[in-house]
Amino acid sequence: MAGGTATAASPRRSLGQDRRQEALAGYGLIAIPMILFLVFQIGSIFFAIYISLWKWGPLGPTGLNPFRGLRNYETILGDPIFWKAVTNTLYYTVIWVPLTMALGLFLAVIVNQKIRGQTFFRAAFYFPAIASSAAITTLFIFIMGPDGLFNGLRQAAGLNPLFQLLGFGPTYNWLGESRTAMNSIIILNAWTTSGTFMLFYLASLQSISHEVYEAAAIDGASAWQTFWKVTFPLLRPGHYFVATVAVIGGLQLFDQAIFAGGQGGEPNNSLTTIVLFLFRSAISDFNFGYAAAVGIILLVVIMAATLIQRRLFGQAPSW
Amino acid sequence: MRNRLALPLVALLVLAACTANNTTTGGSSAAAFDPSSVSGTVVFSGWQASKDEGVALQAALDGFKAKYPKITVNYQPIATDYATAMAAKFSAHQPPDLFYVDSSVAPDWISQGLLYPLDDWASSRNFDTSQFFPGYLDAFKGQDGKIYGFPKDGNALGMAYNKDMLTAAGITAPPTTWDELVADAPKLTSGSQKAFCLSSTLDRELAFIYQNGGALLSADKKSAAIDSAASKQAITWYLDLFKNGWGDTPKNLGDDWCGTSLGKKKVAIIFEGGWLDPFMKSTYPGVNYAWAPLPKGKQAGNLGFTVSYSIGKDSANKDAAWVLLTYLTGPEGMKLWTQGGVANPSRKDVPAPAGKEVLVAGAADAHPWSFIPGFSKINDAFNNAMTAALEAKSDDPTKIVNDTKTAIDQALNS
Numbered sequence: 001m002a003g004g005t006a007t008a009a010s011p012r013r014s015l016g017q018d019r020r021q022e023a024l025a026g027y028g029l030i031a032i033p034m035i036l037f038l039v040f041q042i043g044s045i046f047f048a049i050y051i052s053l054w055k056w057g058p059l060g061p062t063g064l065n066p067f068r069g070l071r072n073y074e075t076i077l078g079d080p081i082f083w084k085a086v087t088n089t090l091y092y093t094v095i096w097v098p099l100t101m102a103l104g105l106f107l108a109v110i111v112n113q114k115i116r117g118q119t120f121f122r123a124a125f126y127f128p129a130i131a132s133s134a135a136i137t138t139l140f141i142f143i144m145g146p147d148g149l150f151n152g153l154r155q156a157a158g159l160n161p162l163f164q165l166l167g168f169g170p171t172y173n174w175l176g177e178s179r180t181a182m183n184s185i186i187i188l189n190a191w192t193t194s195g196t197f198m199l200f201y202l203a204s205l206q207s208i209s210h211e212v213y214e215a216a217a218i219d220g221a222s223a224w225q226t227f228w229k230v231t232f233p234l235l236r237p238g239h240y241f242v243a244t245v246a247v248i249g250g251l252q253l254f255d256q257a258i259f260a261g262g263q264g265g266e267p268n269n270s271l272t273t274i275v276l277f278l279f280r281s282a283i284s285d286f287n288f289g290y291a292a293a294v295g296i297i298l299l300v301v302i303m304a305a306t307l308i309q310r311r312l313f314g315q316a317p318s319w
Numbered sequence: 320m321r322n323r324l325a326l327p328l329v330a331l332l333v334l335a336a337c338t339a340n341n342t343t344t345g346g347s348s349a350a351a352f353d354p355s356s357v358s359g360t361v362v363f364s365g366w367q368a369s370k371d372e373g374v375a376l377q378a379a380l381d382g383f384k385a386k387y388p389k390i391t392v393n394y395q396p397i398a399t400d401y402a403t404a405m406a407a408k409f410s411a412h413q414p415p416d417l418f419y420v421d422s423s424v425a426p427d428w429i430s431q432g433l434l435y436p437l438d439d440w441a442s443s444r445n446f447d448t449s450q451f452f453p454g455y456l457d458a459f460k461g462q463d464g465k466i467y468g469f470p471k472d473g474n475a476l477g478m479a480y481n482k483d484m485l486t487a488a489g490i491t492a493p494p495t496t497w498d499e500l501v502a503d504a505p506k507l508t509s510g511s512q513k514a515f516c517l518s519s520t521l522d523r524e525l526a527f528i529y530q531n532g533g534a535l536l537s538a539d540k541k542s543a544a545i546d547s548a549a550s551k552q553a554i555t556w557y558l559d560l561f562k563n564g565w566g567d568t569p570k571n572l573g574d575d576w577c578g579t580s581l582g583k584k585k586v587a588i589i590f591e592g593g594w595l596d597p598f599m600k601s602t603y604p605g606v607n608y609a610w611a612p613l614p615k616g617k618q619a620g621n622l623g624f625t626v627s628y629s630i631g632k633d634s635a636n637k638d639a640a641w642v643l644l645t646y647l648t649g650p651e652g653m654k655l656w657t658q659g660g661v662a663n664p665s666r667k668d669v670p671a672p673a674g675k676e677v678l679v680a681g682a683a684d685a686h687p688w689s690f691i692p693g694f695s696k697i698n699d700a701f702n703n704a705m706t707a708a709l710e711a712k713s714d715d716p717t718k719i720v721n722d723t724k725t726a727i728d729q730a731l732n733s
Contacts, residue, residue, distance in 0.1 A: 055733075057431035058409035059632075075733065080725075081700070146573035176570040178710060264699040267570075268706040283402045284695030286427050287733075 045299065048292040056289035072293040082294070084269045085277040092186060092273070093250035100190045101242055104197025105235075109227065111198065112205050122202075126195035133192070137259040140188050144174040175260050178270035185256050185271065193249070197242050204238025205231070240313040247305050251298065254279065274298050352444040358389035359639040365419035365626075367396045371597055371661045379655040383646050390639045409433050414631030416640035420468050422458035422625045422689040423698070429461040430692045435630040435637065436465040437644075446645045454623035454685030455665040462540075468627025469648040472662035474592035475621045475681030476526050478611045484512070484587040493588075493611040497530075497556065500588075500614045504565035507587040515566030516577035516586040517557070519709055521701040522622065522688065523590055528553040529686055530616030536727065540691055543727040545701075546720045553616070554716035558705075562714045582606055592624060593663045593678045610677040623685030625665060693730030700726035 052073070055066045076082050111122050128136065143149040151171060154160060160170050174184045208231065216226045254275040257265065263280055265272025274294065282291035367373050373396075380392055395415065397404045402424065408414045409431075420428055428434055441448055448456065448469070455470035480493050488507050494500040507514035517523065525535060533550030536543060544550060560566045566586075574580045577589040582603030589595075590613065599606060613621060628647060630640045646652040650668050657664045660672045663679050671679035690697070704719040 057433075058406050059412070059432055062431050075729070079729070081696070146571065148573075171573065173570055173573075176568075178706070263695070264702050266703065266706060268710065269699075269703045280695060280699070283400070283406060284424065284427075285693050286402075286406060286424075286431050286433075287693070 045296075048295050051289050052293035052296050054289045055287070056292070057286050058288070068289065072290050073297070076290070076293055076297065081269060081272065082274075082277060085265075085272045085274045088182060088265075088270065089251055089253060089273045092182060092253055093247055095183075096186045096189055096250050097243065097246040099186065100193050100197055100246060101239070103190055103194040104242065105201050107194055107198040108201035108205055109231075112202060122198075125198055128192040129195040131192075133255040134259060136192060137188070137256045140184075141175055141260055144184055146171040146173045146176075150174070176267055178268040181261065181267055181270045185253075185260060189253075189256060193246075197246070200242050200245070201235065201238050204235050204241075208234050236313070240309070243313065244306055244309050247309065248302055251302050251305065274301075352440075354444075354642040354645070355387060355389070357387075357638045357642050359636045360391045360393050361417055361636055361639045361643050362415040363392050363394045363417045363640075363643065364415035365396055366398075366401045368594075369597065369661070371659070375656055375659045375661045378659070379647055379652050382652060382655045383643060386646065386651075387642055390642055392643060409631070409633075412633045414634055416634045416636045417628050417630060417643055419471070420459070420627045420629045422455075422470075422623075422627070422687060423694060425459050425468065425627065425689050426461075426694060427692045428629075429459075429467045433632055434467040435632050435634065436461070436463075436467055437469070437630070437641075438465050440641055441466070444641070444645075446649070450650075450666045450668045451648075452623065452665055452667065452682040452685065454621070454682055454687055455625040458623065458625055458687035458689035459627045459629070468629035469644060470625040470665035471628050471648060472653070472657060473623055473625040473665035473682055473685070474594065474663055475623055475678060475685040476523070476590050476592055476613055477678045477681055478588060478590055478613055479581060479595055479608050480588045480611060481581065481584065481586075482607045482609050484584075488587075493609075494614050495612070496614050497616050501560075504560065504563070508565050511585070513565060513567055513572070513586050514588060515560060516569055516572060516574075516580035516589045517560060517566040518577060518590075519561075519568045519702065519705045521698050521705075522624070524554065524557050524701075524705070525686075526590070526613060526620055526622045527557055527616060529620030529622075530613070530618060531556070531620075532617050534686075535697075535723075536690055541731065543724045543731075545723045545727065549617075551716045551720055554705075554719055555714050558708055558714035558716065561709055562712055568709065581608060593675060596674070597661055610674075612677055612681060619684040621681045621685040622688050623682060624688050691727075691730055693733055697723060697726040697730055 053067065053069055054061050055063050055068055055072075061067070107125050111118060111125065115121075145151075154163060155170060163172070164170075168180075172180075174180050212230055212234065213226065216230050221229070252275050253273045257271045257273045257276050258279070261267070261271030261276075263276070263284060265276055275298070278291045278294040278298070281287045281294060367376075376394075380394065383390075383392065401419070405414070405418070414433070420434065440446070448466070451470060452473060454475070455473040456466065458470065459466055459468040461467055478493065484507060485493065485503075488503070490503050490506060494503050504514040521535075528534065528545075528550050531549045531553035533547050533553050534544040535550075536545075561568075569575060569577050569580055572580045572585050574583065574585070577586070577591060578595050578598050579602075580586045581589045581595075582599060584606065599608065613619075628644050630637055630644065634640060647656065648665075650666060653664050653666055653669045656662060657669065657672055660675065663675050663682075664671065665682070701719060701723045704722040708715065708719055
């Protein structure tokens with residue numbers, strides 16, 4: 001019975017010790033990634049806030065009066081090109097996010113069916129998301145050029161009169177005209193990212209239990225009614241997650257903009273996005289402080305957008 | 320006795336050692352600098368636009384190796400975005416010893432204190448800079464008047480024209496003035512062929528602005544001059560070439576730049592520099608084209624595009640870098656670099672490669688393509704406004720001038 005009292009007393013002690021050991025082991029395991037995260041991600045943000053108050057070049061503060069306080073922010077907010085960048089980025093996000101979400105959901109519903117080659121289709125639809133954005137954009141530029149594949153195909157298909165009606169000549173330069181450049185990029189990115197959103201929605205779809213569908217079938221709901229009245233509302237956590245990720249990604253558009261439009265955001269600043277504006281200030285002018293200020297403004301915008309979405313959509317995903 | 324002599328003796332020895340040190344590191348102007356005595360490794364960096372460039376540069380480096388065997392050159396070209404890679408190296412205080420600096424970003428790099436001034440060494444080490452074309456050398460002058468790099472080569476604009484198309488239109492000689500150009504234009508525009516491929520960018524239009532007596536900035540670079548009447552007139556004239564249907568941008572012709580348009584025989588005349596020749600030779604060898612000077616406006620005017628070799632403020636082996644620099648930008652090294660035709664010399668005492676006489680002569684009227692820190696925003700403002708004007712098929716320079724002036728004022732006040 002000494003063993004009994006011992007076993008009665010030691011579980012409490014060893015449990016506390018066990019817990020502490022477990023906790024220590026846990027902290028030990030996450031220590032390195034956590035330190036890296038704190039230094040390189042969180043620390044970078046604080047450093048960026050710091051240097052955004054200075055005129056900061058590659059060698060540190062430069063010029064006669066390097067401390068600028070909030071003047072960098074004032075200059076940015078007074079620059080019409082910055083506001084064009086904001087308008088372009090918001091336009092892109094507002095159009096691209098719902099479009100790609102719809103496309104992703106559509107693909108997810110399709111590949112969720114028990115059809116032959118299901119795995120192949122899932123891989124095929126996802127492939128553009130992992131291909132190099134530089135390669136895809138370069139090909140896209142060739143396809144959409146005045147002598148490109150797209151114009152050639154629509155001519156061969158006899159669709160030119162229809163396009164002419166809408167104001168697009170037979171050798172229209174889709175990425176070279178300011179009114180269609182951004183829209184072309186939206187279409188490109190909708191196709192590229194639809195695969196990623198398809199995967200997110202697939203996960204969400206598969207968490208809906210079969211009983212719900214059975215109940216709907218018993219009630220005599222058609223396929224469209226089932227989708228719209230049953231599946232779609234139950235996907236709310238999926239919508240929230242995809243929308244948040246999409247908005248955060250959309251507000252940071254850069255790769256395609258710089259490949260298609262160059263550093264100047266041609267044509268006519270129609271492809272200038274906030275991140276492209278930041279890149280120009282940092283690399284062309286070596287004005288790191290100014291670029292950091294743009295980055296902080298973008299951080300505030302993205303955080304605001306995410307908080308608004310949380311309010312609108314309500315809860316975080318349950319999975 | 321020994322003790323009393325010891326101190327002055329030691330002092331004398333220290334003094335002798337100090338002066339001896341100074342001679343070998345070359346920091347003092349007291350002793351003559353002997354480049355053959357310098358030894359070490361030079362980390363040499365830049366970008367390589369084509370394979371031919373690599374071959375020509377290697378020829379120059381081989382010549383250097385033969386003349387200065389004690390110095391090893393470690394050539395490390397940057398294949399990714401040059402400015403981004405260099406920004407990282409500057410921030411780490413570990414720039415290469417000798418590297419390229421494009422003339423358009425030279426004011427930014429100089430004002431950030433990234434480059435080493437070369438005037439003192441040029442005078443104390445007897446390097447003659449008088450033979451550089453001012454249009455190229457002045458691009459690397461800082462606001463303090465010091466030189467921060469020597470141009471490795473230079474390109475002014477010329478008029479490349481398709482000889483067959485001109486003959487077919489009954490034009491016996493290429494136009495030499497603005498009026499002749501405008502008179503020839505309608506004759507060269509027929510069917511799908513246009514007279515000109517014109518870039519809608521400042522790096523072409525500015526040559527014509529200079530020719531009309533206008534400018535981007537005032538002579539002291541302290542205020543804008545783009546809003547002068549002469550500048551506006553030149554912009555209107557250039558926009559009219561588009562408006563009248565005689566010329567178009569390469570993008571609207573379906574090409575990435577005007578060289579392709581000339582090669583595909585879509586246009587008769589383009590305004591480009593020496594970089595056109597290796598491109599045409601390798602991609603469109605069948606086109607019968609020739610060079611002529613830019614047609615003259617009220618005065619001759621041209622743009623000088625160039626890249627310097629510069630030494631970084633934090634570079635480790637400045638002396639060895641100096642020897643390589645003066646060799647490559649001296650008459651001997653530059654001849655090896657340019658004789659193959661991949662680049663044109665930036666010195667008057669290096670003979671122009673065969674067929675490039677017109678282009679090298681253009682350097683005499685060239686204004687440096689180098690302005691003030693923050694220039695990239697000015698360039699973008701002008702280019703974007705010009706694209707907008709072309710899309711609206713207008714020849715009104717007002718928005719172009721206003722947007723550019725706003726960008727200039729912002730850059731001057733930052």
